[in-house]
Amino acid sequence: MRLRHISLLAAAIPTVFCDSFNSLQHSGPASPYFDAPSQDGIPSDTPTGCNVDQAAYIVRHGARYPEPGSFTGWQNLFVKFQNNSYTAKGPLAFIPSWVPPVDDIPHEPLFLSATGALEALTLGVDLRKRYQFTKGGENITVWSAAQQRVLDTATFFTRGYLSQGNYLTAPSSNRGTIISLADSVNFTFADSLTPSTGCPLYSTGDTGSASATVFRATYQDKIAARLNKFLDGLTLTASDIGVMQDLCGFQAEVDGDTRFCDVFEDSEWLDYEYAHDLNYYYGSGPGNPFSATVGFPWVKAISDLFVLGPGQTTPGGNITPPALIMGFTHDNNLPPVISALGLWNTSRVPGVYPLSHTTPNPLHQFRASYLVAFRGYVALERLACSATRDTEETVHVAGAPPANVSTSKYIRVRVDRAPVAIPGCTSGPGSTCPLAQFTTYIDETRAAAAGDFVQRCGLQNVANATGEATFLTVAPPDIQEILVGLN
Numbered sequence: 001m002r003l004r005h006i007s008l009l010a011a012a013i014p015t016v017f018c019d020s021f022n023s024l025q026h027s028g029p030a031s032p033y034f035d036a037p038s039q040d041g042i043p044s045d046t047p048t049g050c051n052v053d054q055a056a057y058i059v060r061h062g063a064r065y066p067e068p069g070s071f072t073g074w075q076n077l078f079v080k081f082q083n084n085s086y087t088a089k090g091p092l093a094f095i096p097s098w099v100p101p102v103d104d105i106p107h108e109p110l111f112l113s114a115t116g117a118l119e120a121l122t123l124g125v126d127l128r129k130r131y132q133f134t135k136g137g138e139n140i141t142v143w144s145a146a147q148q149r150v151l152d153t154a155t156f157f158t159r160g161y162l163s164q165g166n167y168l169t170a171p172s173s174n175r176g177t178i179i180s181l182a183d184s185v186n187f188t189f190a191d192s193l194t195p196s197t198g199c200p201l202y203s204t205g206d207t208g209s210a211s212a213t214v215f216r217a218t219y220q221d222k223i224a225a226r227l228n229k230f231l232d233g234l235t236l237t238a239s240d241i242g243v244m245q246d247l248c249g250f251q252a253e254v255d256g257d258t259r260f261c262d263v264f265e266d267s268e269w270l271d272y273e274y275a276h277d278l279n280y281y282y283g284s285g286p287g288n289p290f291s292a293t294v295g296f297p298w299v300k301a302i303s304d305l306f307v308l309g310p311g312q313t314t315p316g317g318n319i320t321p322p323a324l325i326m327g328f329t330h331d332n333n334l335p336p337v338i339s340a341l342g343l344w345n346t347s348r349v350p351g352v353y354p355l356s357h358t359t360p361n362p363l364h365q366f367r368a369s370y371l372v373a374f375r376g377y378v379a380l381e382r383l384a385c386s387a388t389r390d391t392e393e394t395v396h397v398a399g400a401p402p403a404n405v406s407t408s409k410y411i412r413v414r415v416d417r418a419p420v421a422i423p424g425c426t427s428g429p430g431s432t433c434p435l436a437q438f439t440t441y442i443d444e445t446r447a448a449a450a451g452d453f454v455q456r457c458g459l460q461n462v463a464n465a466t467g468e469a470t471f472l473t474v475a476p477p478d479i480q481e482i483l484v485g486l487n
Helices: 008-012 068-082 114-131 148-162 208-216 220-230 238-255 266-283 291-308 335-341 435-450
Strands: 050-060 140-145 176-181 324-329 377-386 407-415 418-420 480-484
Touching: 050 114, 050 291, 068 238, 114 148, 114 238, 140 148, 148 176, 148 324, 148 480, 208 266, 220 238, 238 266, 266 335, 291 324, 291 335, 291 377, 291 435, 335 377, 335 435, 407 435
Parallel strands: 050 324, 140 176, 140 324
Antiparallel strands: 050 377, 176 480, 377 407, 407 418
């Protein structure tokens, strides 16, 4: 990437750059949102003759300031740059004047940035136009984990979604309700947007951090040696390299400065990205044997709602989900959904999965940058497709209602907008999966792979332990609701 600065808008809306390689699209969880490319060759448009009548999204919060631990690394790097006398040249000539992009230290670490707010607002506008589910003046309910940056993402999304028409003087119209669910606690079990915390054995299967650390040791020292040739009187270490690469995505989304992006070569970005691939694959993705277990309850709940159809609720429910079902959470809660759906863990080419700890295979589809970028998401869409979807001519009779056209229902998965094929189920238009076949796939194949949440997580003797995600249709007894308005 050769651009020195990017605007907040460019960070939230995909942009075509002059260079073919964009480091911000290989920065793993530090990547500002971008539409992931299709890895299965499926067009992203809804197939002709089909319309989406129901959709469900599970979304990572938008771009944020660093975690406090990461910010300590930024501060240490700044001190190193300031407390030494040296000469820096070439791609490092800027470091003597570099300042960490955090000017409100007591508040900003952990919180949503302006880019994150825009990412969420943009998603709301996009989905309102894409699906046209909500008429002017109608309200919407969304669900969110309770940490502030997640709630703020849900709030900005809702504002963007409802901003069509505004209804500023109608306090009962065009309003959103956010149902806030307890964040990262162990007493909600599977009935949560952060279910891994409710599975005691989940952490025992997490080897992602260790795998990433081992892989980083294969390239960070080499990068340091290359960059130290541009320094006289200062020596960069492997840990410095990790911080500097993190700063590419973070500083780009915080203040638009991409100079750290320009420091590294394309191959070095691919190594950096693969370390994150390993971290998520073996940490919260298919490489963790408990990943599908904790991701399955949400997938099963959505599958059941898709069988019922929009505007319906499950027996015993006291909430009717809208046609657009939105859940906002954290990055580590998206890979379990991929695992539960059986995606990105098989290949027609032997040796791709499980991911190699030492040698990246370019054919692997599980990529952190395409899944857990800021405001990344996994979405399921229910499509209604007419039997005459290929017709090029329609006859209308004046005064007569539209002719009844039989429709069939299909399911599509999107990851950061890119359609992803469901294994063994692509016979529908646009490689979609027929609803009945999808239901069988979830209820039989994926249920068997996930196992019983209570049993697999070792909760058999725990009172009130549940393996079901009912929060979409049954209001928790201690529910917290937040009203979002536009005036």
